[in-house]
Amino acid sequence: MDCRKFSQGYVLRLDPGEEIVSSLTALVEREGIALASVSALGAANDVTIGIFSTAEKQYHARRYQGDYEISALVGNVTRKDGEPYLHLHITIGNPVTGEVHAGHLTCAVISATLELFLQVWDGEVGRKFSDTVGLNLLEF
Numbered sequence: 001m002d003c004r005k006f007s008q009g010y011v012l013r014l015d016p017g018e019e020i021v022s023s024l025t026a027l028v029e030r031e032g033i034a035l036a037s038v039s040a041l042g043a044a045n046d047v048t049i050g051i052f053s054t055a056e057k058q059y060h061a062r063r064y065q066g067d068y069e070i071s072a073l074v075g076n077v078t079r080k081d082g083e084p085y086l087h088l089h090i091t092i093g094n095p096v097t098g099e100v101h102a103g104h105l106t107c108a109v110i111s112a113t114l115e116l117f118l119q120v121w122d123g124e125v126g127r128k129f130s131d132t133v134g135l136n137l138l139e140f
Contacts, residue, residue, distance in 0.1 A: 001015070008120065009119040010120070019109050020108045027118070028084040033077055034078070037074075042069075042112065042114030043112035044068050044092065044108045045068065045111035048063045050106050068093060068099075073091075075088035078127055079126055088104070089104055092108075127139055
């Protein structure tokens with residue numbers, strides 16, 4: 001991962017073989033980032049995406065391997081119990097096969113590159129588990 005810090009945040013480039021969630025988490029921990037928004041695009045060849053079942057109150061994940069463009073990666077960085085908490089959603093596709101998949105990002109290994117913009121916000125927003133919903137919701 002290569003990155004550069006600007007007054008409003010960071011611009012990152014991930015290279016082939018690097019994993020998005022672990023790389024971003026490492027940067028957030030190292031820099032002490034408490035609140036940020038994420039926007040990225042690129043290409044990956046090993047992606048695990050999940051969807052939350054509101055009836056079962058649990059995530060179901062599926063792994064996709066092959067050539068995929070990351071047309072959108074959006075999300076946020078907050079804190080839960082003082083630790084970084086990444087909430088990321090991704091849309092991947094392959095125009096040759098006609099595949100498009102989207103959901104909660106669990107893991108994605110870069111095949112070509114990832115260009116990620118991390119806008120840092122002043123302040124902190126926490127997370128608290130909701131028994132009603134079954135998720136860690138924003139806590140103000």
